[in-house]
Amino acid sequence: xxxxxxxxxxxxxxxxxxxxxxxxxxxxxxxxxxxxxxxxxxxxxxxxxxxxxxxxxxxxxxxxxxxxxxxxxxxxxxxxxxxxxxxxxxxxxxxxxxxxxxxxxxxxxxxxxxxxxxxxxxxxxxxxxxxxxxxxxxxxxxxxxxxxxxxxxxxxxxxxxxxxxxxxxxxxxxxxxxxxxxxxxxxxxxxxxxxxxxxxxxxxxxxxxxxxxxxxxxxxxxxxxxxxxxxxxxxxxxxxxxxxxxxxxxxxxxxxxxxxxxxxxxxxxxxxxxxxxxxxxxxxxxxxxxxxxxxxxxxxxxxxxxxxxxxxxxxxxxxxxxxxxxxxxxxxxxxxxxxxxxxxxxxxxxxxxxxxxxxxxxxxxxxxxxxxxxxxxxxxxxxxxxxxxxxxxxxxxxx
Amino acid sequence: xxxxxxxxxxxxxxxxxxxxxxxxxxxxxxxxxxxxxxxxxxxxxxxxxxxxxxxxxxxxxxxxxxxxxxxxxxxxxxxxxxxxxxxxxxxxxxxxxxxxxxxxxxxxxxxxxxxxxxxxxxxxxxxxxxxxxxxxxxxxxxxxxxxxxxxxxxxxxxxxxxxxxxxxxxxxxxxxxxxxxxxxxxxxxxxxxxxxxxxxxxxxxxxxxxxxxxxxxxxxxxxxxxxxxxxxxxxxxxxxxxxxxxxxxxxxxxxxxxxxxxxxxxxxxxxxxxxxxxxxxxxxxxxxxxxxxxxxxxxxxxxxxxxxxxxxxxxxxxxxxxxxxxxxxxxxxxxxxxxxxxxxxxxxxxxxxxxxxxxxxxxxxxxxxxxxxxxxxxxxxxxxxxxxxxxxxxxxxxx
Numbered sequence: 001x002x003x004x005x006x007x008x009x010x011x012x013x014x015x016x017x018x019x020x021x022x023x024x025x026x027x028x029x030x031x032x033x034x035x036x037x038x039x040x041x042x043x044x045x046x047x048x049x050x051x052x053x054x055x056x057x058x059x060x061x062x063x064x065x066x067x068x069x070x071x072x073x074x075x076x077x078x079x080x081x082x083x084x085x086x087x088x089x090x091x092x093x094x095x096x097x098x099x100x101x102x103x104x105x106x107x108x109x110x111x112x113x114x115x116x117x118x119x120x121x122x123x124x125x126x127x128x129x130x131x132x133x134x135x136x137x138x139x140x141x142x143x144x145x146x147x148x149x150x151x152x153x154x155x156x157x158x159x160x161x162x163x164x165x166x167x168x169x170x171x172x173x174x175x176x177x178x179x180x181x182x183x184x185x186x187x188x189x190x191x192x193x194x195x196x197x198x199x200x201x202x203x204x205x206x207x208x209x210x211x212x213x214x215x216x217x218x219x220x221x222x223x224x225x226x227x228x229x230x231x232x233x234x235x236x237x238x239x240x241x242x243x244x245x246x247x248x249x250x251x252x253x254x255x256x257x258x259x260x261x262x263x264x265x266x267x268x269x270x271x272x273x274x275x276x277x278x279x280x281x282x283x284x285x286x287x288x289x290x291x292x293x294x295x296x297x298x299x300x301x302x303x304x305x306x307x308x309x310x311x312x313x314x315x316x317x318x319x320x321x322x323x324x325x326x327x328x329x330x331x332x333x334x335x336x337x338x339x340x341x342x343x344x345x346x347x348x349x350x351x352x353x354x355x356x357x358x359x360x361x362x363x364x365x366x367x368x369x370x371x372x373x374x375x376x377x378x379x380x381x382x383x384x385x386x387x388x389x390x391x392x393x394x395x396x397x398x399x
Numbered sequence: 400x401x402x403x404x405x406x407x408x409x410x411x412x413x414x415x416x417x418x419x420x421x422x423x424x425x426x427x428x429x430x431x432x433x434x435x436x437x438x439x440x441x442x443x444x445x446x447x448x449x450x451x452x453x454x455x456x457x458x459x460x461x462x463x464x465x466x467x468x469x470x471x472x473x474x475x476x477x478x479x480x481x482x483x484x485x486x487x488x489x490x491x492x493x494x495x496x497x498x499x500x501x502x503x504x505x506x507x508x509x510x511x512x513x514x515x516x517x518x519x520x521x522x523x524x525x526x527x528x529x530x531x532x533x534x535x536x537x538x539x540x541x542x543x544x545x546x547x548x549x550x551x552x553x554x555x556x557x558x559x560x561x562x563x564x565x566x567x568x569x570x571x572x573x574x575x576x577x578x579x580x581x582x583x584x585x586x587x588x589x590x591x592x593x594x595x596x597x598x599x600x601x602x603x604x605x606x607x608x609x610x611x612x613x614x615x616x617x618x619x620x621x622x623x624x625x626x627x628x629x630x631x632x633x634x635x636x637x638x639x640x641x642x643x644x645x646x647x648x649x650x651x652x653x654x655x656x657x658x659x660x661x662x663x664x665x666x667x668x669x670x671x672x673x674x675x676x677x678x679x680x681x682x683x684x685x686x687x688x689x690x691x692x693x694x695x696x697x698x699x700x701x702x703x704x705x706x707x708x709x710x711x712x713x714x715x716x717x718x719x720x721x722x723x724x725x726x727x728x729x730x731x732x733x734x735x736x737x738x739x740x741x742x743x744x745x746x747x748x749x750x751x752x753x754x755x756x757x758x759x760x761x762x763x764x765x766x767x768x769x770x771x772x773x774x775x776x777x778x779x780x781x782x783x784x785x786x787x788x789x790x791x792x793x794x795x796x797x798x
Contacts, residue, residue: 013435015425016608018417022440026414036412037447039440041421048436055454209415272706276697279686280679283700287678297709298675298701301682302734307671307696310735335701336709 001172003029003036004060006052008067008077009151010043021066021156028160032168033176033222034062044074046083053084057144062168067151069134071113077148078119078137085141087121095119095126095135102133127163131155138167176222177229181240182250184214184392191215194243204236213256213388214249249395256391257289263398264295264339269365271394272337273299274327276308277345277358282387297335302327320346321372324359328370338365341390347379354379360390362397371397400571402428402435402461405451407476408550409442420465420555427559431567432575432621433461443467448479456483456543461567466550468533470512476547477518477536484540486520494518494525494534501532526562530554535563575621576628580639581649583613583791590614593642603635612655612787613648648794655790656688662797663694668737668764670793672698673730675707675722676744676757681786696734701726719745720771723758727769737764740789746778753778759789761796770796 005026007019022039029036037060042052049068056063068077082089095118103110117134120126127136127147132155137148147164149156169175183191188210192199195217199206204221219236223229241248250259264271273282283299286292302308308323313330315322324344332340345358356379361372373393375382404425406418421438428435436459441451448467455462467476481488494517502509516533519525526535526546531554536547546563548555568574582590587609591598594616598605603620618635622628640647649658663670672681682698685691701707707722712729714721723743731739744757755778760771772792774781 013425013438014429015422015427018419018422020417023414023417026412028414030413037442037444038451039412041438043436045436051458052437059450279683280698280700284678284683287700287702293703296702297706298699298703299679300697300699301679301686302697303686303695304692304697307734307736310696311733334710335706337706 001034001062002060003034003062003064004038004040004056005036006056006063006065007039007041007151008044008049008065009041010045010074012041013043020153021151024153024157025064025066025160028165031176031178031220032165032172033174034168034172044068044076046076046080049076049080050083053080053146057084057146061144063144063146064164065146065148066156069117069136069148069150071111071117071133073113078116081124081137081139081146081148082121084146085121085123085139087123089116089119089121091115091118092120092126098135099133127159129155129159131158136164138164174222174224175226175229176220177226177233178218178220179233179237180252181217181219181237181244181248182214182254182256183217183244183247184249184256184388186215186244186247188215191217191244195240198236198239198243201236204232206236206240212384214392217244249392255289256388256395257285260391260395260398261286261289261292261295263395265291267398269339269398270295270297270337271339271341272297272331272335273341273343273390274302274331275299275343276302276323276327277343277356278383278386281384282341282343282390285387285391297337300327300331300334320344320357321359321361321374324361325363325370325372328361328363332363339363339394341394343386343390345382345386356382358382358386360386360393362390362394364397400433400461401459402433402463403437403439403455403459404435405455405462405464406438406440406550407443407448407464407466408440409444409473411440412442419552420550423552423556424463424465424559427564430575430577430619431564431571432573433567433571443473443475445475445479445482448475449482452479452483452545456545460543462543462545463563464545464547465555468516468535468547468549470510470516470532472512474515477515480523480536480538480545480547481520483545484520484522484538486522488515488518488520490514490517491519491525497534498532526558528554528558530557537563537566573621573623574625574628575619576625576632577617577619578632578636579651580616580618580636580643580647581613581653581655582616582643582646583648583655583787585614585643585646587614590616590643594639597635597638597642600635603631605635605639611783613791616643648791654688655787655794656684659790659794659797660685660688660691660694662794663738664690666797668797669694669696669735670738670740671696671730671734671736672740672742672789673701673726674698674742675701675726676742676755677782677785680783681740681742681789684786684790696736699726699730699733719743719756720758720760720773723760724762724769724771727760727762731762738762738793740793742785742789744781744785755781757781757785759785759792761789761793763796 068075099118123141124137124139129135134150139146207218209216221229221232280301286296315326324342327342328340340363342361345356347356357376363370467474498517522540523536523538528534533549538545606617608615620628620631679700685695714725723741726741727739739762741760744755746755756775762769
């Protein structure tokens with residue numbers, strides 16, 4: 001099945017909003033094994049939108065549009081699809097009742113403009129939209145499918161997950177499953193070499209993605225039934241695990257911060273951090289971790305030596321490593337935690353390029369338990385990575 | 400001049416990268432007064448890319464492509480443009496010398512594949528790319544222009560700013576200037592009403608954009624010469640300023656954090672913050688402000704009452720407002736600053752929706768100088784806004 005995506009809305013052509021629907025749907029279609037060949041954006045203009053849709057119908061089997069289903073005169077996606085299939089739009093009595101109910105429940109008056117959101121053409125079925133007033137359309141004629149969904153991601157994504165994806169999956173006759181293994185600490189080049197043979201496989205496939213929390217390995221299998229796809233993935237995963245060993249720290253939606261949080265919670269330990277490098281990235285990650293009240297006490301960001309001195313930090317002229325150690329101990333003490341992490345860095349400019357030397361210190365539950373590690377690299381890359389490096393070090397200490 | 404954008408690369412169709420070039424170029428074309436009617440993405444496939452380019456040539460005057468100028472076999476944009484204009488690609492001796500020099504300077508061996516980056520067709524001129532090995536192409540025939548630029552934004556944007564934009568501006572015969580006035584504290588509905596008459600103007604235009612740091616008002620004028628456009632904007636700006644008064648806090652690239660920082664620096668004051676709501680948004684903003692070492696001491700993020708008590712914070716059962724005041728004083732004292740800001744919030748769930756009541760306290764240079772303000776709203780919206788609300792309050796205190 002050859003697919004294409006069309007996002008509509010003049011605001012896209014003015015660059016006023018970034019079209020996040022397109023990359024979402026592109027990923028979703030890839031996961032369904034549906035080939036996506038074209039992506040287009042067009043403004044709220046009847047003739048131009050119709051031209052794009054005609055062109056799409058001639059070259060593709062499945063066309064998915066987003067946007068243009070609102071109640072205003074500028075929302076013309078329904079009208080254009082009716083024009084494409086040369087059918088007449090009529091109010092559907094069932095959809096009208098739903099729409100009236102939607103407005104009544106919210107105590108808002110329904111305008112006459114909203115009535116077009118209750119319209120259909122003979123070859124289209126409505127796709128329910130519990131989050132808004134615009135149902136989607138699934139139009140199908142002469143072997144071509146046009147699916148129209150609303151533009152707001154909060155309405156489009158539930159509609160996709162609850163209705164459109166299951167229906168497309170039923171049609172494709174194949175099931176596709178993926179599993180992501182998350183790794184840290186082995187360079188991409190080394191992985192590429194060690195996993196070379198496994199990466200040649202056509203089904204399941206194995207792909208590498210460099211992310212801020214390490215390199216993710218995605219195994220994807222296509223089969224006729226779910227059980228078969230899952231067992232193909234399990235075999236491939238066992239091979240990958242043999243090679244990667246302890247470098248794999250999580251799978252799928254697991255995050256390093258949540259895993260470290262669970263380890264701390266299980267051991268009855270709490271964590272505090274002090275940072276003076278970057279913009280407090282580790283603190284931000286921990287502040288956003290679900291259930292962090294069980295293990296995270298808080299963080300201190302110091303922007304100057306004056307602030308460090310004012311907090312009572314002392315270091316004996318031992319340079320950056322000593323400062324990081326002092327920060328780790330100080331955060332543990334000031335915020336009443338059992339473990340403290342300190343991150344301190346020095347920036348330099350080498351050959352016109354900003355680099356940094358960063359020290360990560362971890363002060364453990366016993367007062368004298370303190371480790372310190374040093375990393376160097378280009379500033380742009382290292383600033384984002386050091387927070388995950390610190391979490392990885394802590395995870396290894398707790399294991 | 401009718402324009403369209405085409406981004407190329409199979410990774411776009413797999414949803415693996417978000418296409419940021421498109422919204423950048425869409426904004427740039429809008430600022431040049433060039434109408435953009437279509438945006439497309441296509442994979443690295445000769446026939447499909449040629450189809451898209453033919454279709455674009457039939458309906459538009461100016462086609463801008465990004466991507467596909469690398470040295471690999473998958474990089475086919477040059478070949479497709481040659482196909483479109485039915486011309487033959489040849490190595491250009493001048494470009495070849497430049498390319499050899501680029502590799503020699505970096506001590507890398509030039510492969511034979513790279514030679515195609517030195518190719519041209521008769522109707523194309525090379526556009527210099529100091530950041531990489533791929534020059535752009537400006538191809539022009541029968542009144543149609545095709546501009547090909549590299550995909551990496553770090554190469555594309557300098558090429559656009561240094562060569563392509565000035566050349567397009569010379570052709571358009573008109574100059575377009577914009578000025579943005581940044582406001583805070585007046586609701587969008589009220590602004591819409593008060594500015595109604597000014598917003599009806601066709602040239603200059605006035606547009607509203609809701610942003611995290613308030614509502615931005617963009618005035619855009621089109622004229623034959625720069626002086627005329629600037630004077631049209633100045634007139635419109637004066638009218639807007641009469642209506643908006645003190646709600647305007649900055650223009651164009653000014654940020655609220657930099658303005659507050661300059662005010663603090665000019666008065667010899669320093670700032671510290673303590674947050675326990677959100678994820679330390681104010682601390683992050685200040686940590687990223689240029690020249691912050693002159694006025695910013697640092698911040699404390701507390702994730703629990705235990706952490707507050709451990710830091711020595713005391714509050715007399717006066718609820719959230721008292722906690723915010725205590726945090727403001729504590730951050731000022733602990734980090735040795737002259738001014739402290741405390742942000743504390745309480746979350747609630749009302750009708751299935753998460754809301755928050757947030758207190759912002761500012762402890763001024765004199766020990767007893769302390770103000771506290773309360774804001775409520777939906778959690779998703781208020782969390783991001785409170786940092787700017789605090790900066791706006793501080794700015795008003797310093798004025």
